Amino acid sequence: MRQFGLIGKKLSHSFSAGYFNTKFKNEGLTDHYYALYEISSIEEIIRIFGIPHLAGLNVTIPYKQEIIPFLADLDSSAKKVGAVNVVKMSPRGPVGYNSDYYGFQQSLMSWLGNKSIEKALILGTGGAAKAVLAALEDLNIAATSVSRNPAPGQLGYSDLNAEHIREYKLIVNTTPLGMYPEVEIFPDIPYEYLDQDNFLYDLIYNPETTAFMKMGAEKGARVKNGLEMLHLQAERSWEIWNS
Incomplete structure (x- = not known):
């Protein structure tokens, strides 16, 4: 099982879950799933990081900068931009990237x-x-x-x-x-x-x-x-x- 998701404050407008779950279905990845995680404050990210089989997250408004102190490391893309919209779970902890x-x-x-x-x-x-x-x-x-x-x-x-x-x-x-x-x-x-x-x-x-x-x-x-x-x-x- 590989779990992915999007974190943000309001996600009713998001296309991400539909996009990725359709992608997983089309590619036969039956053990992959993408969910939406609405959180009211960035401190709730600790709970999200504890979700079983979590492999990665996308990050949207208003947490692209607020999430940085909760990460183990930043990729060069995130360092360059100063904001994170992708998190990859790694053995050393969550690592931030920027694909925007x-x-x-x-x-x-x-x-x-x-x-x-x-x-x-x-x-x-x-x-x-x-x-x-x-x-x-x-x-x-x-x-x-x-x-x-x-x-x-x-x-x-x-x-x-x-x-x-x-x-x-x-x-x-x-x-x-x-x-x-x-x-x-x-x-x-x-x-x-x-x-x-x-x-x-x-x-x-x-x-x-x-x-x-x-x-x-x-x-x-x-x-x-x-x-x-x-x-x-x-x-x-x-x-x-x-x-």
């Missing part, structure tokens, strides 16, 4: 093709945002984070103006704003200044077209959701668990 970085970078490169992007805005500053920031840095795209409570070097939402929208052609939403079931919510950016030169990438995949994407598309911007990234990071998770 890989999934986002591969998906973005495929989407942009030969289009040259010099600057990007990252909406949000959580664990997923850290993976996006690391991926953009490695692609030589200068990224600036946008936060409700901006730290030095970051922008606040109220700071954004027409000049920012013209200068930062790529805008990546890493926040949960607009995620099912609250599908009418969207990040507070000046959509009126968007045009066909802008690219809006939303890490959300449920709904398929978020309010953020709709408002961008109405102005001619090219838009993409996070489903491809999710598939890529899920397959990378599987590789990690079996390495």
